[in-house]
Amino acid sequence: MRRVCRALHTLAPRFIRWPEGQRAQEVIGEFERASALPGVIGSIDGTHIEINKPKDDEHNAYCNRKGYPSVQVQNICTYKLVFTSVYAGHASSVHDARVFSLSRLPDYMADPARYFPNDSHLVGDSAYPIHPCIMVPYKDNGHLTSRQKNYNFCHLPEHRLREHLVCGKIAGGEFLTDFPWSRWNKYLNTY
Structure with a gap:
């Protein structure tokens, strides 16, 4: 298991890459079509991957709101479900916004000319901060304008489809149940 994880950790940067240059324009075009x-340069979301409960988890930090032990995975993908960023390993009790702040994305957002060309942005749910590089839905408190409702109408189905497909793709990785999470920090990385 460790050899497999080490190999995945080594190979990941070759396959999970942020779109830059011509590739960024292709990704934006896929979303626009x-x-x-x-x-839109990507869809961001978090999911939980079920794991065996770590022996040293006496405070149930790895127990998520549904009652099973898991780790957080933040992912960004293209319209065609190609991963462009994956950040994993935090206990499931850590909020999506905190996982986001610990990833490399805030650094990417500090250099929008390189990582978010032509005013491109990610689409995400309300767990993510409001920022020029991340479009989140308006909170519907019953007083949205027709323009805000239209934005949510366009935003939510797009994001939910990606969320459903990507999270299913990640969570389907049964081998992760046996991952040695007590030594997760060796593998924690953003790609």
Whole structure:
């Protein structure tokens, strides 16, 4: 198991890459052709991967809101479900916003000319911060304008489809149940 994890850790940067240059334009074009939202360079979301409970988890930090032990995985993918960033390993009790702040994404957002060309942005759910590089839905407190409702109408189906497909793709990785999470820090990385 350790050899497999070490190999995945070594090979990941070759396959999980942030789109830059011409590839960024291709990714943005894929989203524009398929949705009503222009300038989208990726869809961001978090999911939980079920694991065996770590022996040293006496405070149930790895127990998620559904009652089973898991780790957080933050992922960004293209419209075609190609991963462009994956950040994993935090206990499931850590909020999505905290996982986000610990990943490399805040660094990417500090250099938008390189990572978010032509005012491109990610689409995400309300767990993520409001930022020029991340488009999140308006909170519907019953007082949204027609423009805000239209934005949510365009945003939510697009993001939920990606969320459903990507999280299913990640969570389907049964081998992760046996991952040695007590030594997760060796493998914790952003790609």
